[in-house]
Amino acid sequence: MAIPTVVAQRPVVAGDKQLTVSTIRIAADYYDTVIFDDSTDKRHSGQVLGGYVIDSSSKRADDREAAMEQHREALIAARNEQPRPVQD
Incomplete structure (x- = not known):
């Protein structure tokens, strides 16, 4: 098994x-x-932002192009949205 590699941070x-x-x-x-x-x-931590639960969830992509699109969308959400509590 390969060691995970940081693609973008x-x-x-x-x-x-x-x-x-x-x-x-x-x-x-497999990209996360x-x-x-x-x-x-x-x-x-534990709040929702852009479809992610901060520090708790990830989104998977099957290729680098899709992973970079998810990364870009997560960056936009992190810059522009306010985290909110997880709704039950």
């Missing part, structure tokens, strides 16, 4: 948000994009 600081959007390659046809909360108090 970008910090996002906007308002009270300190986040990182990261996309890694796990295998030839995730949003991490980098704030010291983890104020947004």
Whole structure:
């Protein structure tokens, strides 16, 4: 099994948000994009942003092009949207 490789990783600081959007390659046809909360108090961890649960969920893509599109969409959401609590 190969070690995951970082394909793209970008910090996002906007308002009270300190986040990182990261996309890694796990295998030839398996990429994951995730949003991490980098704030010291983890104020947004577990909240929803752009279809992701911060620090808890990822979105899978089967090729690099789709992974980069997901990464771009996650960056836009991280910059422009406000995290919200998970709805039951």
